[in-house]
Structure formats: structure tokens, C-alpha cells
Amino acid sequence: MLALPATPRNKPRLAIVVPCYNEDEVFAYCQRELSHLLDTMVQEQAVQPDSFLLFVDDGSRDATWAQIKNACAKNQHVQGLKLSRNVGHQSALLAGLETAVRQADAILSIDADLQDDIQAIPRMVEAYRAGYDVVYGVRESRQTDSWFKRATAESFYRLMTAMKVRQIPNHADFRLLSHRALTALLHYTERNTYLRGLVPLVGFPSTEISYTRGLRTAGVSKYPFRKMVALAVEGITSTTTAPLRLIAVLGLCICLLSLAAGLAVLVQKFNGATTAGWPSLILSVFFMGGVQMLSLGVIGEYIGKIYLETKHRPRFHVESFIGGTAD
Structure with a gap:
């Protein structure tokens, strides 16, 4: 449930x-x-005259940074942040948020x-002024997506809901955060970052603004199927231990099934009705082998995240900053 607003601002x-790549x-x-x-x-006096745009270059290999620098030179309301290498969308977004929170009251x-x-x-800013600290941009529909992408997205949200993960359906990273909400979010220092799952944990009054998502005007998507799967795995393993519990339940079910099968074999043996069962033996070996490999893979994913977290490596390094007063 979304929280009620506080005092108007x-x-x-x-x-x-x-973020740009x-x-x-x-x-x-x-x-x-x-x-x-x-x-x-600004002209409608909805925001302060010193509001600004901050473009974050996530280690682009084309002319993106050159265009950002050119825009900063021509427009005093444009700032640019260049990272030393490509660190991924979520970390690049965090770099921009960390920079913007030092200068702004509301960060979108x-x-x-x-x-x-x-x-x-403008509607999200109105919600902020009404007292909301977190304003989620939520898609009204996914008609612009392919059938496959719609089906996988809906399945993912249902899976996350079943795992008790707090997440806003049909919401990506289009959101507005107040200064205090973003400051609280930045206290979450894990390196395996999934912002869509972290923001609801911050709390504070929140609301949703619906909109219709359009088509991309140029270029190609930076989230192909491979990266979508990686983001889904990141979201699940960074926000819940439900897969580990599922492995435990699966192991218990297999043990009970094996016990029942063992009792059935004993009954057949005493009745003198046992027969050689090579196919069933091979199938059971492959089945158990598959279950064990899958279980080890899930456990290994969590252990790998623990390994990365214990290193305390920085999420990113800033190569240069243009415009504004950020340190």
C-alpha cells in the first residue's frame, strides 16, 4: 500500500x-x-530557475560524451558526469543520483x-509539492512491447509478488525522489543493486503517476534479452532468499517421494513381484543429478554475491564532471 502524503512543499x-550509454x-x-x-x-513557476539536467555517460564508446560537453557549453542548465568505464545502468544511475542529491530538492x-x-x-512534480517523497511512473499498458516481452514481464512481476518482494508492477526507473528519500536510499550500500526493489524499502509517503510509454525515436535498446534475464536474476537474488527456501522444500519433497518409492519396492519384494528397471533407474539418476546441479547453481549465485559484497569495491569511478557546483 502506498503511503499518504505529508506537509505540502x-x-x-x-x-x-x-544515464546514457x-x-x-x-x-x-x-x-x-x-x-x-x-x-x-520554470516559466510556469513549478520548479526553481536553477533546476537542471544531469547526463551520466556510462563509459560510452561513441560520441555521447562529446555531445554532453557541447550541451553543457551551450546551456547553463545542463551538467555532465563521465564515468571511467561502463558499470551498467543501475550503477550509472546511482552515480547520477549521488551527484544530484547534493544540489537538488527533488531528483527525477x-x-x-x-x-x-x-x-x-509536471504531474510528478505536483505530487512532490503535495507532500509525496516517492513518485513512481507506472505504465498504463505494455502495448508497445512484443508479445514475448509482455509475457515475460508479467511472469516476472507475478514471480516477484509470489516471493513477497515489494515492487511496483510496470514501473522501471522513471521516478521522482525527494531529497530525504534519496538520502535514505543511498544508505543502502550493497554492490548488487536493484533499485526497483530497494526504493519501496525506503518508505516515506509515495504515490503513482500513470503514463503511456512510447516508441524509441532512434538507436537501439540497451536491454536485450540477455540483460533482461540478468536484471531479473539480480532482482530476485538481491531482494529475497525465497529460491533457497524453495530448494529446501524441493529437497524435502524428493526425500518424501523417495521414502514412498522405497516402501513400495519393499512391498513388491515381499510379494515376489520385483522386476529389473533399468529405464527408471537411469531416469531417476538424471533427475536427481539435474536437481542437484540446479540447487548448486542457485546456492552458488548467492555465495557469489556474498563474495562480491565482502570486497567492498566501489560501484564506479568518476572521470570528469562539467557544470554546476557539485564537489
Whole structure:
């Protein structure tokens, strides 16, 4: 259940954080549309005049950083943050959030492809001013997705719900956070980061803003099927231990099944009805072998995360920053 709002607020200094990876083809459109929207909101006195855009270059191999620098030179409301290498969408987004929280009252994140409707941003700011600390952008439908992507996404959300993971369905990383909510979020220091599962843990008054997701104007998606599967595994193993419990339940069920089969064999033996069963023997060996390999794989995934967490490695390194007053 979403929390109720607190005391209404004054117009904020808004930061719009945009992680970018090889967005050369779409950057000009993204920067133009967001700058125009920000100027309009300033003119309508919805946000402070010193609100800004922060583009985070996640180790792009094309001209993305050159375009960010050019935009910073031409527009005082644009800032750029360049990471030393590609660290992935979630870590790049966190780098931008950590930078923006030092300068802004409300911080909004959106992907560079602008498939998320930017016209929902004024409504999200209104919700912030009404007293909400967390404003989720939620898709009304997934009609722009392929049948396969819709089916897998819906299955994933149902699976996460079954595992008791707190997550907003049809919400990605299009959200607005107040300064205090983001400060609380940044206290979660794990390296295996899944923001969609962490943000609901922060608490504070929250609400949802629905919007219609559009088509990508240029470039290609940075989340192919392989990365979608990796994100799903990250989300499950970073937020719940339900798979480990499932292995324990599966092991118990197999033990009970084996006990029942053993009793049946004993009954047949005393009745003199035992027969040679090579196929059943081979099938049972392969079945148990598969279960053991799957169980070891799930356990290994969790052990690997423990291994990475104990190293306390930094999530990212900043190569350069342009614009603004961030340290």
C-alpha cells in the first residue's frame, strides 16, 4: 500500500538525471525535449530557475560524451558526469543520483530514449509539492512491447509478488525522489543493486503517476534479452532468499517421494513381484543429478554475491564532471 502524503512543499530545485550509454543517435532529441520541458516548468513557476539536467555517460564508446560537453557549453542548465568505464545502468544511475542529491530538492530519473512520457514529469512534480517523497511512473499498458516481452514481464512481476518482494508492477526507473528519500536510499550500500526493489524499502509517503510509454525515436535498446534475464536474476537474488527456501522444500519433497518409492519396492519384494528397471533407474539418476546441479547453481549465485559484497569495491569511478557546483 502506498503511503499518504505529508506537509505540502514549495516549488523545488529539480534535477533530472539521465544515464546514457552509446546514445549518440538519440541524445540531441533527448536534450532538446527535456530542456524545453524544464524551461516551461520554470516559466510556469513549478520548479526553481536553477533546476537542471544531469547526463551520466556510462563509459560510452561513441560520441555521447562529446555531445554532453557541447550541451553543457551551450546551456547553463545542463551538467555532465563521465564515468571511467561502463558499470551498467543501475550503477550509472546511482552515480547520477549521488551527484544530484547534493544540489537538488527533488531528483527525477529517466532513460535517454524518452520512451517514458516526459509530459508526466509536471504531474510528478505536483505530487512532490503535495507532500509525496516517492513518485513512481507506472505504465498504463505494455502495448508497445512484443508479445514475448509482455509475457515475460508479467511472469516476472507475478514471480516477484509470489516471493513477497515489494515492487511496483510496470514501473522501471522513471521516478521522482525527494531529497530525504534519496538520502535514505543511498544508505543502502550493497554492490548488487536493484533499485526497483530497494526504493519501496525506503518508505516515506509515495504515490503513482500513470503514463503511456512510447516508441524509441532512434538507436537501439540497451536491454536485450540477455540483460533482461540478468536484471531479473539480480532482482530476485538481491531482494529475497525465497529460491533457497524453495530448494529446501524441493529437497524435502524428493526425500518424501523417495521414502514412498522405497516402501513400495519393499512391498513388491515381499510379494515376489520385483522386476529389473533399468529405464527408471537411469531416469531417476538424471533427475536427481539435474536437481542437484540446479540447487548448486542457485546456492552458488548467492555465495557469489556474498563474495562480491565482502570486497567492498566501489560501484564506479568518476572521470570528469562539467557544470554546476557539485564537489
